[in-house]
Amino acid sequence: MQLLHANATYGKLDQARLDLQPGLNVICAPNEGGKSTWCRFLLAMFYGLNTRQRGDLADKNRFQPWSGSLMQGKLELSVxxxxxxxxxxxxxxxxxxxxxxxxxxxxxxxxxxLDAARCGETLLGVPQSVYQRCAFIPSGSLAIDADADLERRISALISTGDEKISFSQVESRLKKQLRQRKYNRSGSIPLLEAEIAGLRAAQQEAQTLTGQLENLQQQLSQAREDQARRRQARLQAAQEALREKESCLRALPDSSDLQRINQQLGAVRSLGDQVQQAQEAVSRQESAIEDQLQELNRNPLHPMTKAQLEAQLQIQPPAPPQVAQLLISLALGLCGGGFLWYEIDRPQVLWLCLACAVTALAAGNFLRLLIRRIRLQQSRRRELSRQEELRKLAESYLPALEELEAQRALLRQKQQILSDGDRRLRTQLSDLLSQVSRWDDSVQSAGDIRRFVRETAQNRDRLAQELHQAQTQLLQAQMSDADDTVTHLQQQIAQVQGRLDAGRDAQTLGDQISRLEEELVRQQAEYDALRLSLDALQAANTTLQNRFSPELGRRAAEIFADMTGSTWSHILLDREFHLSAESGSDPTRRSVQLLSAGTADQLYLAVRLAICEMILPPEQNPPLILDDALLTFDDARLATTLDYLTRLGAQRQILLFTCQGREAALLEGRPSVHITNLT
Incomplete structure (x- = not known):
């Protein structure tokens, strides 16, 4: 078979055309160039769309034409x-x-x-599930999973050629038959065993009921004799319980006492709240005083009192020497100086010395008085300046000081109120405690009184209920026993007799048990035969797998070595197509999951190509479609793989879609390779 031309309105493709040639066709396109869409379109042209799929990823929704046109396509091919x-x-x-x-x-x-349903299988020779697991390789999906159609195809190659039966399907049917007969505690065999056990239990129950009936009749006779004694004992016990409850109830304070105590306790609680409020008011007042003290501490006049401040303001600085004193000293000095000037040319030494002394004393006194006047004037100015500053500070300090004194007076008043309230609270609480101690001497606080009132009310309610119950029990004890042991035994006798009358006799039960045991033997024989058949089927499947898997692994290893030149000499597969590989130098078996992503993809590609050789019908020779299947190959292995695909293209048409330019560069110029660029 050769694909020739394709026209598609499918997904992003709008009246797009793809021309193909025999051999290896390399179709190059960038990402989002429509490569995967062309692959899915070719698959849909052969096998149609699965319209039962739901969701956005279903092909019918995923590949709706972007242009809004209706989905359609045409494919020309030669057969x-x-x-x-x-x-x-x-x-x-x-x-x-x-x-x-x-x-x-x-x-x-x-x-x-040829019709829509059988077109693909007729032209390509295999069902869609088989074709997708060997010759159709989508992007990123080189791995192979198990499938019933693929299993039937492989079984046909290595056995009789019949593709109508799959091992997994037959195994599933046998297991279903086994589960119908026995699966854990379900199935026909456990049901039969349970029914037989039930019948045997019923037979045993009939015998047991007969013995129970005789025993109950004897107990009834004895119970009637004990009935009178029990009635008298219950009557005495009920009377004693009634007297005990009445005594306990009288020992507790009555409702009026509890109400009075509760009212007084409310008054105490109210007074306590007032004391608490007063305490909080005192605390707030102390806090306010503390804040004012902190504010006063920042004033330079603190801790001066008002009297001290007024005394400071009344201090007068000393007056400087009068001007007359200075003038007198100056006059004396001038007189002394004149006399000295007059006597300086005369020989009287005594007068000269006297004149010098008077002049010096007068001059010194004048200078002393002058200096003292200057100093006192400076001191007076400083004192006046200080007093002016004191007056300015006093304007803010004195009101704050007066406010502090007012707050302290208010604090003393509130403390007095708190003291009076606390004294009244203690007096009332003491009176109330003395009252309550008549009934409970352990009461020490208001909380104990509240507990006493609450517990006493609860105890009174409980005792009232118990008293009512005791009265009821006394009435019941005085009445006849309607639900006592005699009545109970009579009911049991009636129940046992009814079960005996409703049950089947031992002969009937024995016949049913015999028939069911025969059916159980037959069902067990069928189960054993089915179990033996399943074991034989699994052994046969293992034999077939042992015949097919080595050949498939050997051929896949040859293709893998031809494609990559690798040293992996053996490729092993199980029934679920899980791969493992061995190299010639290292016999250790390694799972494909332990290999690199590139080597794993190359192994899966080799296995797919081997499956194509072994199961695809040579008369149809369906094409091989690869969508970006060589992305993880390095340059060296890519070159050898392309050489292998070029040789394979001489036997089968190959469509290699790629988003890279490596394949086209390596294959350019080869006569059997056709390179197409999608724009």
Whole structure:
């Protein structure tokens, strides 16, 4: 088979065309260039769309044309010497690609035997699930998972050629039959065993009930004799309990006492609240005084009192010497100086000395008085300045000081109120405690009084209820026993007799047990046969797997070595297609999950190509479609893989979609390779 031309309105493709050639076709396009869309379109042209899928990722929703047109497409291909044209278009929006036709190219003649459902399997030779697990490799999905169709195809190659039966399906049916007969505690066998056990229990119960009936009749006779004695004992006990409850109730204060105590306690609590409020008022007043003291501490006049401040303001600085004293000293000095001037040319030494002394004394006294006057004037100015500053500070200090004194007086008043309230509270509480101590001498506080009142009220209610119950019990004890042991035994006898009358006899139960045991033997034999069949089927499947897996692993290892030149010599697969590999130099088996991402993708590609060789029908020779399958290959392995695909292209058409330029650069110029660039 060869794909020739494709026209698609599918996803982002709008009337797009793709021309293909035999051999290896390399289709290059950047990301979001439509490569994956072309791959899904080709798969949809062969197998159609699954309209039962739901959600945004379903192909019918995911590949709705971006242009708003209806989904449609055409595919021209050659099968042998004939060219066919596949067409799928949308007539109803809820059935995309629902209209199918397959004609001979250039004609309107339909190809017989081809319809929408069987088109892909007829032309490609395998169901869609098989084709997607070998020849159709989408981007990022090289790994293979198990599938019933693929399993049937493999079984047909290594056994009889019958593809109608799958091991997993037969195994599932056998396990279902086994579960129907026995699965843990469910199934027909456990049900039969339970029913037989129930019948045997019923048979045993009938015998037990007969013995119980005789025993109950004897107990009834004895119980009637004990009835009178029990009635008298209950009557005495009820009378004693009634007297005890009445005595306990009289020992407690009555309702009026509790009400009076509660009222007094309310008054104490109210007074306590007042004391508490007074205490809080005192605390607030002390806090306010403390704040004012802190404010006064910042004033330089603190801690002066008002009297001290007034005394400071009344201090008068000393007066300086009078001017007359200075003038007298100056006159004396001038006189002494004149006399000295007069006597200086005369020989009297005594008068000269006297004149000098008088002049010196007068001059010294004048200077002393002058200096003292200057100093006293300076001191007076400083004192006047200080007193002016004191007056300015006193303007703010004295009102704050007076406010502090007023607050202290208010504090003393509130403290007196607190003291009086506390004294009254103690007096009232002491009176109330003396009253309550008549009934409970452990009461020491208002809280104890509240507890006493609450517990006493509860005890009175409880004792009243118990007293009522005791009175009721006394009345019941005086009445006849309607629900005593005799009545209970009579009821039990009636129940046992009724169960005996309703039950089946031992012979009937024995016959039923025999029939069920025969059915159990038959069901167990079928279960054993099914278990043996399942074991044989699993052994046969293991044998088939042992015949197929080594051959598939050997061929995959050859392809892997041919593609990459790797040293991995063995590739091993289990039934679920889990891969592991061994190298020639190291016999240790390594799971594919332990290998690098590139090596794992190369192993999976080799296994897919090996499966294609082994299970795809050579007469159909379906094409191989790869969507960015070589992204993780390094340059060296990419080159050898492309060489292998080029050789494989001589046997089968290959469509290699890629978003890189490495493949085109390595394959450029080769005659059997066709490179197409999507724009």
């Amino acid at each position: 042998g010497d004939k060219e066919l044209t596949l067409s799928r278009r949308t007539q109803r929006p809820d059935a995309p690609l629902g209209v199918f036709s397959c004609t001979y190219s250039g004609t309107d003649t339909s190809v017989p035997g």
